[in-house]
Amino acid sequence: MGKNKLRKFAEVEANPLVLQYPFGRLSTEQFPLRGRWGADFFHNDNPIVLELGCGKGEYTVGLGRHFADRNFIGIDIKGARIWSGATQALRDGMTNVAFLRTSIELLEHFFAPGEVSEIWITFPDPQMRKASKRLTGTRMMAMYGRLLAEGGKVHLKSDSPFLYEYTSLMARHNGLTVEQCCDDIYGTYGTGTPLTDIRTHYEQQWLDRGLTIKYIRLVPGTTSLEEPPGAEDIPLDTYRSYSRGYIQMPDQMPEINNE
Numbered sequence: 001m002g003k004n005k006l007r008k009f010a011e012v013e014a015n016p017l018v019l020q021y022p023f024g025r026l027s028t029e030q031f032p033l034r035g036r037w038g039a040d041f042f043h044n045d046n047p048i049v050l051e052l053g054c055g056k057g058e059y060t061v062g063l064g065r066h067f068a069d070r071n072f073i074g075i076d077i078k079g080a081r082i083w084s085g086a087t088q089a090l091r092d093g094m095t096n097v098a099f100l101r102t103s104i105e106l107l108e109h110f111f112a113p114g115e116v117s118e119i120w121i122t123f124p125d126p127q128m129r130k131a132s133k134r135l136t137g138t139r140m141m142a143m144y145g146r147l148l149a150e151g152g153k154v155h156l157k158s159d160s161p162f163l164y165e166y167t168s169l170m171a172r173h174n175g176l177t178v179e180q181c182c183d184d185i186y187g188t189y190g191t192g193t194p195l196t197d198i199r200t201h202y203e204q205q206w207l208d209r210g211l212t213i214k215y216i217r218l219v220p221g222t223t224s225l226e227e228p229p230g231a232e233d234i235p236l237d238t239y240r241s242y243s244r245g246y247i248q249m250p251d252q253m254p255e256i257n258n259e
């Protein structure tokens with residue numbers, strides 16, 4: 001491992017805004033802040049907002065600056081990515097921001113039912129072949145429904161036409177309330193909203209490649225959900241391979257379609 005990465009890991013370890021709780025420990029003891037984030041970490045009872053797969057944490061820190069009366073927790077499995085947002089938040093003395101290094105699938109070990117007010121999902125892998133791993137798939141959406149307080153919202157910001165269409169179809173099929181949806185936020189809203197004024201690392205890369213950015217805000221509720229029929233007919237994104245993380249360069253993307 002490179003020196004730089006080792007230094008970041010050490011700094012993340014020492015950063016009081018970052019919580020890391022090894023999976024092994026969860027099998028023998030309960031995470032102490034579960035159900036107590038407000039009382040024991042933030043020392044207030046303000047709403048708690050999560051950013052899943054936060055990467056460098058642009059939304060966690062950006063929304064934290066924007067909304068002083070809410071608490072934000074960025075969640076990612078990769079410590080070297082979290083380092084960026086956590087270092088900024090610590091340097092700026094932010095008291096409404098934290099980072100949790102864990103797997104999203106384990107969220108219910110870290111948050112009690114109803115403890116969360118909103119969830120942001122920013123530029124996730126669309127998992128075109130695996131609905132069960134998709135962050136807006138019904139399995140994950142049901143988990144969000146258990147974690148969210150009544151009326152709690154999920155925000156999805158994505159470059160992926162596949163994920164946008166799938167999430168819209170999933171919401172429609174299950175009768176979920178979609179409060180806002182837009183397939184081109186920069187073309188539609190311009191600036192002056194956190195939706196376009198906060199830009200993530202991956203988002204900038206997609207914008208540089210000429211893609212439009214999509215947004216959906218919905219309320220998952222607590223009713224049981226089923227995968228929507230017809231999802232298998234949604235066109236796959238042409239600019240991704242099916243293996244994780246592989247992105248074609250612009251000169252290899254002749255058939256890109258932003259509609």
Ligand SMILES: C[S@@+](CC[C@H](N)C(=O)[O-])C[C@H]1O[C@@H](n2cnc3c(N)ncnc32)[C@H](O)[C@@H]1O
Pocket residue numbers: 052053054055056057075076077078081102103104105122123124125200201202203
């Ligand atoms: C495509 S990146 C997007 C990062 C950031 N949101 C952005 O827009 O720049 C996806 C992020 O999700 C994280 N991730 C993927 N699967 C995860 C999981 N199961 N649990 C926690 N983090 C995960 C990755 O480590 C990565 O940082």
